[in-house]
Amino acid sequence: MTKPLEPDADVVVVGAGPAGATAAAVLAARGYRVHVVGDAPGERRPVSEALPAGIHPLLEELGLRDRLTEVGAARSEHAVLDWGNGAEPWRSPVRGPEPYDHGYHVDTAEFAALLRERARERGAIVESAPVLEPLVVDGVVTGVAVRASNGRPRPITARFTVDASAERVVAGHFGALRSDPTLRFLVRRDRARPEESSAEPGVFHTEFSPETRTWRWVVPCRDHVETGRMWPTDEEPDPQAEVWTPRTAERLAGPGWLAVGDAAGTADPLFLSPAAVSVLAAHAASDALHAVLAGIADPARTVSGYESAYADTLAVTHRFAVFCLDAARRGCSELELARGITELLGSREVGPALSRTRAALEGRGPLFDCECPEGPLVAGVETLPWAARNH
Numbered sequence: 001m002t003k004p005l006e007p008d009a010d011v012v013v014v015g016a017g018p019a020g021a022t023a024a025a026v027l028a029a030r031g032y033r034v035h036v037v038g039d040a041p042g043e044r045r046p047v048s049e050a051l052p053a054g055i056h057p058l059l060e061e062l063g064l065r066d067r068l069t070e071v072g073a074a075r076s077e078h079a080v081l082d083w084g085n086g087a088e089p090w091r092s093p094v095r096g097p098e099p100y101d102h103g104y105h106v107d108t109a110e111f112a113a114l115l116r117e118r119a120r121e122r123g124a125i126v127e128s129a130p131v132l133e134p135l136v137v138d139g140v141v142t143g144v145a146v147r148a149s150n151g152r153p154r155p156i157t158a159r160f161t162v163d164a165s166a167e168r169v170v171a172g173h174f175g176a177l178r179s180d181p182t183l184r185f186l187v188r189r190d191r192a193r194p195e196e197s198s199a200e201p202g203v204f205h206t207e208f209s210p211e212t213r214t215w216r217w218v219v220p221c222r223d224h225v226e227t228g229r230m231w232p233t234d235e236e237p238d239p240q241a242e243v244w245t246p247r248t249a250e251r252l253a254g255p256g257w258l259a260v261g262d263a264a265g266t267a268d269p270l271f272l273s274p275a276a277v278s279v280l281a282a283h284a285a286s287d288a289l290h291a292v293l294a295g296i297a298d299p300a301r302t303v304s305g306y307e308s309a310y311a312d313t314l315a316v317t318h319r320f321a322v323f324c325l326d327a328a329r330r331g332c333s334e335l336e337l338a339r340g341i342t343e344l345l346g347s348r349e350v351g352p353a354l355s356r357t358r359a360a361l362e363g364r365g366p367l368f369d370c371e372c373p374e375g376p377l378v379a380g381v382e383t384l385p386w387a388a389r390n391h
Contacts, residue, residue, distance in 0.1 A: 005157075009035040010293055012143055012158035014131050018108055018275055019261025020164030021115035022282035023289075025062050028122035030290055035156055036119060036126040037146050038165050045189050045242070048219040048226035049275040050076050050204035051111075052103045053096035054363040058283050062118050071110040074222040076103035077202035084208035087334045094204075096363030105204065105221045108275050129154075134161065134170045134257070141170060141256035160256060160289055163263040164282065168249065171259040175250030178265075180318070183325060186241035187269065189228040197225040206270065210330045217270065230269060244269050246318050253307040255300070260285050264310060267318035273361055277317055280360050280367040281310055288370040302370050309368035316353040320344065 010032040013024045020036065028034045059065040082089035094103040120126050129146040132153055136142070143157035163170035168177070199205070199220040206217045214231040233243065248265035252258065261278040268274050288306050291297035323329070323344060329337070345351050360367040 007143065007157040007159055009033045009125070009143075009156065009158040011035070011160050011162060011289060012037060012156050013162045013164060014038050014144055014169050015163065015165030015261065015263065016112065016116055016126065016128075017164060017166070017261060018112045018115065019278040019282040020162065021112045021119060022058065022279050023162050023164065023260065023286050024119040024124050024126070025115045025122065026058070026283060026286035027289060028119045028124040029062060030286075032290075032293060034119060034124035035158065036116065036124055037129050037144065037156060038131050038167075038169075046191060046226070047108045047189060047275075048105060048191075048221055048224070049108055050079065050094075050103060050105050050219055050273060051276050051279075052076070052273050052361040052363075053094055053100040054280060054361040055103060055276060056096070056100045056363050058279065062115070064114060064118060067114060068104060068106070068111075069222070071107070071114050072221055072223045073104045073106045073111070074220060075202055076105050076204055078204070080203055080205045080207075082205075082207035083329065083332065083334075083337060084210045085331055085333065085337075089207070100363040102202075105202075105219050107221060107224075111275075131165065131167075131169045134173050136173070139255055141254065144169065159293060160258075162282075162285065162289070163257060163259045164261040166262040168259070168263045170257050171249045171251060171263045174254055177247040177249055180246045180322075183322065184233045184243060184245045185230045185269065185325075186233055186235070186238055187228065187230045187244045188238055188241040189226055191224045191226050194220065194223070194225055197227075199225045199227075208329075213327075215270065215325075246321070248311075248314050248318070251307070252310050253303045255303065258285055258288075258303065258306055260310075265314055267314040268321040271321055271324050272317045272357060274317075276361060277313065277357070277367070281313065284309075284367045284370070287366065291370075297371065305370035309370055312353040313357055313368055316350045316357060319350050320354060 011027050011034050013020045013036045015038045016036055024034050024036045076094045078093055080089050080091045095101045116126055132145045134141045134144050141161045145153040145155050148154040161170055199218045201220055208215050214229050216229045219226040246267050249259055252264050260282045288302050292299045292302050359365050
């Protein structure tokens with residue numbers, strides 16, 4: 001009897017942005033053979049984000065807490081949210097349990113590059129090669145085909161495939177993206193040198209202007225300050241702006257594969273740290289794959305649990321974004337806003353998952369557990385500290 005061929009890798013990761021690079025770095029650090037393929041994300045415009053305190057467990061596992069500042073990250077000390085209702089803005093310290101007393105402001109491309117370098121250091125193969133399609137045998141994804149230097153397809157086989165690509169090379173094979181046509185916004189980001197900006201260091205500032213229906217934000221990094229704005233598409237056009245609309249994949253996982261980050265969808269443009277949610281989802285995905293690859297967990301049950309848990313996370317982050325972006329928020333008093341958030345947290349439909357998401361962003365637990373997709377059945381306003389402290 002012919003012995004089956006050993007796959008080229010334990011895990012092949014498609015896409016090298018923050019989510020894909022996170023999965024690659026974590027799995028390589030845990031001793032798995034990892035192969036990353038696909039072009040590094042060449043974002044049309046640089047993107048900076050405020051990562052909350054919940055990023056620390058990942059940085060500690062990968063030994064990157066000290067190195068993060070080398071790529072221009074700055075400490076994030078406070079988050080300020082001005083609803084534009086004339087009341088005092090909500091100001092909250094960025095902290096979680098000890099010793100997580102701060103977050104970071106980062107350029108997401110530089111953050112992803114740091115994660116990719118850590119993956120290489122831990123033995124991962126990272127190559128820039130166009131990914132053509134998934135390899136599927138009897139409904140099971142067994143790797144991907146890439147275009148070799150001679151122009152011909154080259155297979156890369158793996159025990160499991162992670163799709164973190166904007167092109168959705170694997171996830172797109174099994175389902176389309178569902179979008180919400182009621183939410184479409186133009187987004188523009190610009191940068192200035194710190195000395196040219198009046199931004200308060202260490203503060204992620206977000207505010208809404210009722211007159212122009214525009215959200216604005218400021219992310220002060222070490223070497224630059226990003227200013228952004230987001231407004232409805234029926235307002236002033238801007239050739240420098242991009243269109244944002246929420247999109248979620250019809251399928252998030254299946255036999256031999258799972259999606260994370262861009263391949264899974266975009267549910268929130270601003271309010272629940274979109275990059276952090278993707279990165280923490282990739283961390284949770286790595287835990288799930290570790291359990292499967294090590295023979296600890298049943299693959300079918302884990303894949304099903306992952307799809308259910310991640311779908312819930314995307315749904316509640318989208319629900320929270322809808323709440324914040326709803327025109328009904330215009331002119332709401334502080335009490336009305338606090339009541340609305342409390343109702344979200346207390347609802348059976350989204351309360352537990354929203355509470356779990358906020359807790360993960362603060363470093364109080366994983367974003368989700370594939371063995372227990374419903375998460376802790378606890379919802380309380382304390383998980384939104386900026387609301388609890390101000391109201």
